[in-house]
Amino acid sequence: MKKIAVILSGSGVFDGAEIHEAVLALHAIEKARASWHCFAPNIDQLNVINHQTGDEMDEKRNVLIEAARIARGNIEDVAKLNVDEYDALLLPGGFGAAKNLTDFAVNGAECSINTHVASACRAFALAKKPAGYLCIAPIIIPMIYPNGVKGTVGKDQAAAAAFNQLGGQHVDCAVEDVIFDPEHVVLSSPAYMLAETISQASAGIDKLVTHLVELT
Template sequence: MKKVAVLLSGSGVFDGAEINEAVLTLLHISKNGADYQCFAPDMEQIQVVNHLNGEQTGEKRNVLAEAARIARSEVKPLSELDAAEFDALILPGGFGVAKNFCDFAENGADMRVNGEVLAIGKAFAEANKPAGYLCIAPVLLPHIYGEGVRVTVGNDKEVANAIEKMGGIHVECPVDDIVADDSRRLVTTPAYMLAENLVDAEKGISKLVEKVLYMAT
Protein backbone atom coordinates (compact mmCIF):
# COMPACT_ATOMS: atom_id res chain seq x y z
CA MET A 1 0.00 0.00 0.00
CA LYS A 2 1.37 3.41 -0.98
CA LYS A 3 1.90 5.87 1.87
CA VAL A 4 1.33 9.60 1.51
CA ALA A 5 2.50 12.29 3.91
CA VAL A 6 -0.03 15.13 4.14
CA LEU A 7 1.15 18.47 5.55
CA LEU A 8 -1.46 20.59 7.34
CA SER A 9 -0.93 24.25 8.25
CA GLY A 10 -3.58 24.41 10.97
CA SER A 11 -7.37 24.29 10.66
CA GLY A 12 -9.42 26.92 8.86
CA VAL A 13 -9.10 28.72 5.55
CA PHE A 14 -8.09 32.14 6.93
CA ASP A 15 -5.33 31.06 9.32
CA GLY A 16 -4.67 27.37 8.71
CA ALA A 17 -5.34 24.54 6.29
CA GLU A 18 -8.39 24.83 4.04
CA ILE A 19 -10.59 22.18 5.65
CA ASN A 20 -12.52 21.15 2.53
CA GLU A 21 -9.29 20.74 0.56
CA ALA A 22 -7.71 18.73 3.36
CA VAL A 23 -10.69 16.39 3.77
CA LEU A 24 -11.08 15.88 0.01
CA THR A 25 -7.37 15.08 -0.22
CA LEU A 26 -7.60 12.47 2.53
CA LEU A 27 -10.78 11.03 1.01
CA HIS A 28 -9.26 10.56 -2.42
CA ILE A 29 -6.04 9.10 -1.05
CA SER A 30 -8.13 6.45 0.70
CA LYS A 31 -10.43 5.91 -2.30
CA ASN A 32 -7.37 5.21 -4.43
CA GLY A 33 -6.26 2.46 -2.08
CA ALA A 34 -3.41 4.34 -0.43
CA ASP A 35 -2.67 5.20 3.19
CA TYR A 36 -1.84 8.61 4.66
CA GLN A 37 -0.30 10.20 7.71
CA CYS A 38 -0.93 13.83 8.57
CA PHE A 39 1.87 16.08 9.84
CA ALA A 40 2.06 19.69 11.02
CA PRO A 41 4.75 21.89 12.53
CA ASP A 42 4.64 22.21 16.31
CA MET A 43 4.60 26.01 16.32
CA GLU A 44 2.44 28.95 17.24
CA GLN A 45 0.12 30.22 14.50
CA ILE A 46 1.06 33.59 13.05
CA GLN A 47 -2.55 34.76 13.40
CA VAL A 48 -5.84 33.45 14.75
CA VAL A 49 -8.86 34.58 12.74
CA ASN A 50 -12.53 34.49 13.71
CA HIS A 51 -13.96 32.69 10.68
CA LEU A 52 -17.40 34.17 11.31
CA ASN A 53 -16.37 37.80 10.80
CA GLY A 54 -12.83 37.57 9.40
CA GLU A 55 -11.28 39.54 12.26
CA GLN A 56 -8.09 38.63 14.12
CA THR A 57 -8.81 37.54 17.69
CA GLY A 58 -5.44 38.05 19.36
CA GLU A 59 -5.54 34.46 20.63
CA LYS A 60 -2.55 32.13 20.56
CA ARG A 61 -3.03 28.70 18.97
CA ASN A 62 -0.69 25.89 18.02
CA VAL A 63 -0.56 24.71 14.39
CA LEU A 64 -0.13 21.05 15.36
CA ALA A 65 -3.00 21.14 17.85
CA GLU A 66 -5.27 22.85 15.32
CA ALA A 67 -4.36 20.36 12.58
CA ALA A 68 -5.46 17.58 14.93
CA ARG A 69 -9.04 18.84 14.51
CA ILE A 70 -8.94 17.80 10.84
CA ALA A 71 -6.87 14.65 11.34
CA ARG A 72 -9.09 13.39 14.19
CA SER A 73 -6.01 13.46 16.45
CA GLU A 74 -4.02 11.30 13.99
CA VAL A 75 -1.34 13.90 13.31
CA LYS A 76 2.37 13.92 14.08
CA PRO A 77 4.88 16.76 14.50
CA LEU A 78 6.55 17.68 11.24
CA SER A 79 9.91 17.01 12.90
CA GLU A 80 9.02 13.29 12.87
CA LEU A 81 8.44 13.12 9.11
CA ASP A 82 11.04 10.97 7.34
CA ALA A 83 10.65 11.17 3.56
CA ALA A 84 12.21 7.71 3.26
CA GLU A 85 9.12 6.21 4.88
CA PHE A 86 6.65 7.66 2.35
CA ASP A 87 5.95 7.35 -1.36
CA ALA A 88 4.57 10.86 -1.88
CA LEU A 89 3.82 14.24 -0.31
CA ILE A 90 0.67 16.39 -0.59
CA LEU A 91 0.00 19.89 0.79
CA PRO A 92 -3.56 21.24 0.90
CA GLY A 93 -3.86 25.02 0.72
CA GLY A 94 -5.42 27.65 2.96
CA PHE A 95 -3.91 30.88 4.27
CA GLY A 96 -2.03 28.85 6.87
CA VAL A 97 0.37 27.95 4.06
CA ALA A 98 0.95 31.66 3.31
CA LYS A 99 1.21 32.56 7.01
CA ASN A 100 2.54 29.54 8.93
CA PHE A 101 4.52 27.64 6.27
CA CYS A 102 5.98 30.86 4.87
CA ASP A 103 5.39 34.62 5.03
CA PHE A 104 3.98 35.05 1.53
CA ALA A 105 0.84 36.70 2.94
CA GLU A 106 3.01 39.51 4.28
CA ASN A 107 6.00 39.68 1.95
CA GLY A 108 4.87 38.25 -1.38
CA ALA A 109 7.75 37.35 -3.70
CA ASP A 110 10.24 38.36 -0.99
CA MET A 111 8.89 35.62 1.26
CA ARG A 112 10.85 33.18 3.38
CA VAL A 113 9.85 29.56 3.96
CA ASN A 114 9.66 27.88 7.37
CA GLY A 115 12.84 25.82 7.76
CA GLU A 116 11.10 22.54 8.60
CA VAL A 117 8.66 22.86 5.71
CA LEU A 118 11.44 23.73 3.28
CA ALA A 119 13.57 20.79 4.41
CA ILE A 120 10.71 18.31 4.00
CA GLY A 121 9.73 19.63 0.58
CA LYS A 122 13.34 19.39 -0.58
CA ALA A 123 13.73 15.90 0.90
CA PHE A 124 10.92 14.58 -1.31
CA ALA A 125 12.21 16.53 -4.32
CA GLU A 126 15.78 15.27 -3.93
CA ALA A 127 14.52 11.70 -3.50
CA ASN A 128 12.57 12.12 -6.78
CA LYS A 129 9.34 11.27 -4.98
CA PRO A 130 6.09 12.75 -6.32
CA ALA A 131 4.35 15.65 -4.63
CA GLY A 132 1.07 17.54 -4.97
CA TYR A 133 0.47 21.15 -3.92
CA LEU A 134 -3.04 22.65 -3.82
CA CYS A 135 -4.45 26.17 -3.92
CA ILE A 136 -1.92 28.74 -2.62
CA ALA A 137 0.66 26.08 -1.67
CA PRO A 138 2.49 26.31 -5.04
CA VAL A 139 4.05 29.61 -3.90
CA LEU A 140 6.47 27.39 -1.97
CA LEU A 141 7.69 25.56 -5.06
CA PRO A 142 10.31 27.93 -6.50
CA HIS A 143 12.08 27.70 -3.13
CA ILE A 144 11.81 23.90 -3.07
CA TYR A 145 12.44 22.93 -6.70
CA GLY A 146 14.32 25.95 -7.98
CA GLU A 147 14.09 28.03 -11.11
CA GLY A 148 11.86 26.82 -13.95
CA VAL A 149 9.42 24.76 -11.89
CA ARG A 150 5.98 24.66 -13.61
CA VAL A 151 3.01 25.30 -11.30
CA THR A 152 -0.50 26.70 -11.19
CA VAL A 153 -2.69 28.64 -8.79
CA GLY A 154 -5.39 29.04 -11.44
CA ASN A 155 -5.51 32.54 -12.94
CA ASP A 156 -4.66 34.89 -10.07
CA LYS A 157 -2.37 37.44 -11.75
CA GLU A 158 -0.83 38.82 -8.55
CA VAL A 159 0.13 35.41 -7.17
CA ALA A 160 1.24 34.18 -10.61
CA ASN A 161 3.51 37.22 -10.99
CA ALA A 162 5.03 36.58 -7.57
CA ILE A 163 5.71 32.95 -8.47
CA GLU A 164 7.44 34.01 -11.68
CA LYS A 165 9.45 36.68 -9.84
CA MET A 166 10.70 33.89 -7.57
CA GLY A 167 11.78 31.86 -10.60
CA GLY A 168 8.79 29.63 -11.24
CA ILE A 169 6.74 29.26 -14.42
CA HIS A 170 3.05 29.83 -13.85
CA VAL A 171 0.55 28.01 -16.07
CA GLU A 172 -3.09 29.13 -16.09
CA CYS A 173 -5.43 26.27 -15.27
CA PRO A 174 -9.19 25.81 -14.73
CA VAL A 175 -10.48 24.66 -11.37
CA ASP A 176 -11.22 21.14 -12.57
CA ASP A 177 -7.75 20.40 -13.93
CA ILE A 178 -4.13 19.98 -12.91
CA VAL A 179 -0.69 21.08 -14.07
CA ALA A 180 2.03 18.43 -13.99
CA ASP A 181 5.75 19.12 -14.07
CA ASP A 182 6.66 15.59 -15.08
CA SER A 183 10.41 16.08 -14.89
CA ARG A 184 10.05 16.99 -11.22
CA ARG A 185 7.18 14.54 -10.54
CA LEU A 186 5.14 17.47 -9.28
CA VAL A 187 1.39 18.19 -9.59
CA THR A 188 -0.55 21.37 -8.74
CA THR A 189 -4.22 22.35 -8.92
CA PRO A 190 -6.10 25.63 -8.19
CA ALA A 191 -8.67 24.18 -5.77
CA TYR A 192 -10.18 27.07 -3.76
CA MET A 193 -8.10 29.68 -5.57
CA LEU A 194 -10.91 29.26 -8.10
CA ALA A 195 -13.48 26.86 -6.63
CA GLU A 196 -16.86 28.27 -5.68
CA ASN A 197 -18.10 25.09 -4.01
CA LEU A 198 -17.14 21.57 -2.96
CA VAL A 199 -17.95 20.09 -6.35
CA ASP A 200 -15.58 22.51 -8.09
CA ALA A 201 -12.77 21.80 -5.65
CA GLU A 202 -13.26 18.04 -5.73
CA LYS A 203 -12.70 17.69 -9.47
CA GLY A 204 -9.18 19.04 -9.51
CA ILE A 205 -8.19 17.50 -6.17
CA SER A 206 -9.27 14.04 -7.29
CA LYS A 207 -7.15 14.39 -10.45
CA LEU A 208 -4.17 15.60 -8.43
CA VAL A 209 -4.30 12.69 -5.99
CA GLU A 210 -4.69 10.16 -8.80
CA LYS A 211 -1.75 11.65 -10.71
CA VAL A 212 0.50 11.79 -7.66
CA LEU A 213 -0.25 8.16 -6.80
CA TYR A 214 0.29 7.14 -10.42
CA MET A 215 3.68 8.84 -10.34
CA ALA A 216 4.49 6.89 -7.18
CA THR A 217 4.32 3.57 -9.02
Protein backbone atom coordinates in the same frame (compact mmCIF):
# COMPACT_ATOMS: atom_id res chain seq x y z
CA MET B 1 -0.29 0.10 0.17
CA LYS B 2 1.26 3.41 -0.87
CA LYS B 3 1.75 5.95 1.93
CA ILE B 4 1.17 9.66 1.43
CA ALA B 5 2.52 12.31 3.82
CA VAL B 6 0.20 15.30 4.13
CA ILE B 7 1.41 18.63 5.54
CA LEU B 8 -1.31 20.77 7.12
CA SER B 9 -1.04 24.39 8.23
CA GLY B 10 -3.66 24.64 10.98
CA SER B 11 -7.45 24.41 10.77
CA GLY B 12 -9.54 26.98 8.94
CA VAL B 13 -9.27 28.72 5.58
CA PHE B 14 -8.34 32.19 6.87
CA ASP B 15 -5.58 31.22 9.31
CA GLY B 16 -4.78 27.55 8.67
CA ALA B 17 -5.45 24.66 6.32
CA GLU B 18 -8.57 24.90 4.14
CA ILE B 19 -10.72 22.25 5.79
CA HIS B 20 -12.71 21.23 2.71
CA GLU B 21 -9.51 20.84 0.70
CA ALA B 22 -7.81 18.86 3.43
CA VAL B 23 -10.71 16.43 3.91
CA LEU B 24 -11.26 16.06 0.16
CA ALA B 25 -7.56 15.32 -0.24
CA LEU B 26 -7.54 12.67 2.50
CA HIS B 27 -10.67 11.10 1.01
CA ALA B 28 -9.11 11.11 -2.46
CA ILE B 29 -6.02 9.35 -1.11
CA GLU B 30 -8.17 6.59 0.35
CA LYS B 31 -10.21 6.31 -2.86
CA ALA B 32 -6.91 5.81 -4.70
CA ARG B 33 -6.21 2.85 -2.37
CA ALA B 34 -3.40 4.59 -0.53
CA SER B 35 -2.98 5.61 3.11
CA TRP B 36 -2.20 9.01 4.63
CA HIS B 37 -0.49 10.43 7.67
CA CYS B 38 -0.57 14.12 8.57
CA PHE B 39 2.17 16.47 9.73
CA ALA B 40 2.27 20.13 10.72
CA PRO B 41 4.84 22.53 12.17
CA ASN B 42 4.80 22.82 15.95
CA ILE B 43 4.63 26.62 15.98
CA ASP B 44 2.19 29.40 16.82
CA GLN B 45 -0.10 30.58 14.02
CA LEU B 46 0.65 34.00 12.56
CA ASN B 47 -2.79 35.08 13.75
CA VAL B 48 -6.19 33.70 14.71
CA ILE B 49 -9.23 34.69 12.67
CA ASN B 50 -12.90 34.59 13.66
CA HIS B 51 -14.28 32.67 10.69
CA GLN B 52 -17.77 34.08 11.22
CA THR B 53 -16.81 37.77 11.14
CA GLY B 54 -13.38 37.74 9.50
CA ASP B 55 -11.92 39.71 12.41
CA GLU B 56 -8.57 38.93 13.99
CA MET B 57 -8.86 37.56 17.52
CA ASP B 58 -6.59 38.41 20.46
CA GLU B 59 -5.36 34.90 21.18
CA LYS B 60 -2.68 32.42 20.17
CA ARG B 61 -3.12 28.96 18.71
CA ASN B 62 -0.62 26.25 17.82
CA VAL B 63 -0.54 25.06 14.18
CA LEU B 64 0.06 21.40 15.06
CA ILE B 65 -2.66 21.29 17.72
CA GLU B 66 -5.18 23.00 15.42
CA ALA B 67 -4.30 20.74 12.46
CA ALA B 68 -4.87 17.72 14.71
CA ARG B 69 -8.58 18.60 14.62
CA ILE B 70 -8.67 17.73 10.91
CA ALA B 71 -6.43 14.68 11.25
CA ARG B 72 -8.40 13.38 14.26
CA GLY B 73 -5.10 13.13 16.10
CA ASN B 74 -3.35 11.14 13.35
CA ILE B 75 -0.60 13.74 13.09
CA GLU B 76 3.00 14.49 14.06
CA ASP B 77 5.41 17.40 14.09
CA VAL B 78 6.65 17.93 10.53
CA ALA B 79 10.20 17.91 11.93
CA LYS B 80 9.72 14.13 12.32
CA LEU B 81 8.69 13.51 8.69
CA ASN B 82 11.06 10.88 7.24
CA VAL B 83 10.94 10.82 3.45
CA ASP B 84 12.07 7.18 3.40
CA GLU B 85 8.78 6.13 5.04
CA TYR B 86 6.48 7.71 2.44
CA ASP B 87 5.88 7.40 -1.29
CA ALA B 88 4.55 10.91 -1.98
CA LEU B 89 3.82 14.29 -0.41
CA LEU B 90 0.67 16.42 -0.48
CA LEU B 91 0.05 19.97 0.77
CA PRO B 92 -3.53 21.31 0.87
CA GLY B 93 -3.98 25.08 0.76
CA GLY B 94 -5.69 27.68 2.89
CA PHE B 95 -4.13 30.92 4.15
CA GLY B 96 -2.11 28.84 6.62
CA ALA B 97 0.20 27.90 3.74
CA ALA B 98 0.89 31.61 3.27
CA LYS B 99 0.89 32.52 6.97
CA ASN B 100 2.28 29.53 8.86
CA LEU B 101 4.20 27.31 6.42
CA THR B 102 5.64 30.46 4.81
CA ASP B 103 5.32 34.19 5.39
CA PHE B 104 4.09 34.85 1.85
CA ALA B 105 0.97 36.62 3.18
CA VAL B 106 3.24 39.22 4.80
CA ASN B 107 6.27 39.43 2.52
CA GLY B 108 5.04 38.33 -0.91
CA ALA B 109 7.79 37.23 -3.26
CA GLU B 110 10.38 38.17 -0.62
CA CYS B 111 8.97 35.43 1.61
CA SER B 112 10.72 32.68 3.53
CA ILE B 113 9.59 29.17 4.40
CA ASN B 114 9.48 27.35 7.74
CA THR B 115 12.74 25.43 8.17
CA HIS B 116 11.16 22.04 8.90
CA VAL B 117 8.56 22.37 6.12
CA ALA B 118 11.34 23.28 3.69
CA SER B 119 13.44 20.29 4.78
CA ALA B 120 10.51 17.91 4.30
CA CYS B 121 9.55 19.27 0.89
CA ARG B 122 13.15 19.32 -0.32
CA ALA B 123 13.67 15.73 0.82
CA PHE B 124 10.85 14.56 -1.48
CA ALA B 125 12.18 16.72 -4.32
CA LEU B 126 15.72 15.35 -3.95
CA ALA B 127 14.41 11.78 -3.78
CA LYS B 128 12.40 12.40 -6.97
CA LYS B 129 9.28 11.30 -5.12
CA PRO B 130 6.04 12.88 -6.40
CA ALA B 131 4.55 15.86 -4.58
CA GLY B 132 1.25 17.69 -4.97
CA TYR B 133 0.34 21.23 -3.92
CA LEU B 134 -3.19 22.69 -3.77
CA CYS B 135 -4.69 26.21 -3.79
CA ILE B 136 -2.11 28.78 -2.60
CA ALA B 137 0.32 26.07 -1.39
CA PRO B 138 1.96 25.89 -4.88
CA ILE B 139 3.64 29.21 -4.05
CA ILE B 140 6.03 26.92 -2.14
CA ILE B 141 7.03 25.03 -5.31
CA PRO B 142 9.60 27.54 -6.63
CA MET B 143 11.14 27.73 -3.15
CA ILE B 144 11.87 24.01 -3.32
CA TYR B 145 12.57 23.14 -6.95
CA PRO B 146 15.06 24.59 -9.47
CA ASN B 147 14.33 27.71 -11.51
CA GLY B 148 11.77 27.16 -14.24
CA VAL B 149 9.68 24.60 -12.36
CA LYS B 150 6.09 24.65 -13.60
CA GLY B 151 3.11 25.09 -11.31
CA THR B 152 -0.17 26.90 -10.85
CA VAL B 153 -2.20 28.90 -8.38
CA GLY B 154 -5.02 29.10 -10.91
CA LYS B 155 -5.43 32.52 -12.54
CA ASP B 156 -4.66 34.99 -9.75
CA GLN B 157 -2.35 37.51 -11.43
CA ALA B 158 -0.61 38.75 -8.28
CA ALA B 159 0.11 35.25 -6.97
CA ALA B 160 1.17 34.11 -10.44
CA ALA B 161 3.59 37.04 -10.70
CA ALA B 162 5.05 36.14 -7.29
CA PHE B 163 5.40 32.49 -8.39
CA ASN B 164 7.43 33.66 -11.39
CA GLN B 165 9.46 36.12 -9.30
CA LEU B 166 10.38 33.27 -6.95
CA GLY B 167 11.86 31.45 -9.95
CA GLY B 168 8.98 29.30 -11.13
CA GLN B 169 7.10 29.22 -14.41
CA HIS B 170 3.43 29.83 -13.68
CA VAL B 171 0.80 28.15 -15.88
CA ASP B 172 -2.82 29.34 -15.78
CA CYS B 173 -5.15 26.48 -14.90
CA ALA B 174 -8.89 25.83 -14.67
CA VAL B 175 -10.33 24.67 -11.35
CA GLU B 176 -10.81 21.08 -12.52
CA ASP B 177 -7.36 20.73 -14.09
CA VAL B 178 -3.88 19.87 -12.86
CA ILE B 179 -0.46 21.15 -13.91
CA PHE B 180 2.24 18.48 -13.95
CA ASP B 181 5.97 19.14 -14.22
CA PRO B 182 7.36 15.74 -15.24
CA GLU B 183 11.00 16.75 -14.84
CA HIS B 184 10.52 17.55 -11.15
CA VAL B 185 7.58 15.17 -10.54
CA VAL B 186 5.44 17.89 -8.96
CA LEU B 187 1.72 18.56 -9.44
CA SER B 188 -0.49 21.52 -8.59
CA SER B 189 -4.16 22.45 -8.88
CA PRO B 190 -6.07 25.66 -7.98
CA ALA B 191 -8.80 24.17 -5.73
CA TYR B 192 -10.31 27.08 -3.74
CA MET B 193 -8.18 29.67 -5.51
CA LEU B 194 -10.94 29.26 -8.12
CA ALA B 195 -13.55 26.87 -6.72
CA GLU B 196 -16.91 28.28 -5.68
CA THR B 197 -18.31 24.98 -4.43
CA ILE B 198 -17.06 21.84 -2.73
CA SER B 199 -17.80 19.89 -5.90
CA GLN B 200 -15.64 22.20 -8.00
CA ALA B 201 -12.77 21.88 -5.55
CA SER B 202 -13.17 18.12 -5.49
CA ALA B 203 -12.79 17.78 -9.26
CA GLY B 204 -9.22 19.06 -9.37
CA ILE B 205 -8.21 17.52 -6.05
CA ASP B 206 -9.38 14.05 -7.10
CA LYS B 207 -7.55 14.36 -10.41
CA LEU B 208 -4.33 15.51 -8.73
CA VAL B 209 -4.38 12.84 -6.03
CA THR B 210 -5.14 10.07 -8.54
CA HIS B 211 -2.17 11.16 -10.62
CA LEU B 212 0.00 11.56 -7.51
CA VAL B 213 -0.64 7.98 -6.38
CA GLU B 214 -0.15 6.64 -9.92
CA LEU B 215 3.30 8.24 -9.97
CA THR B 216 4.48 6.42 -6.84
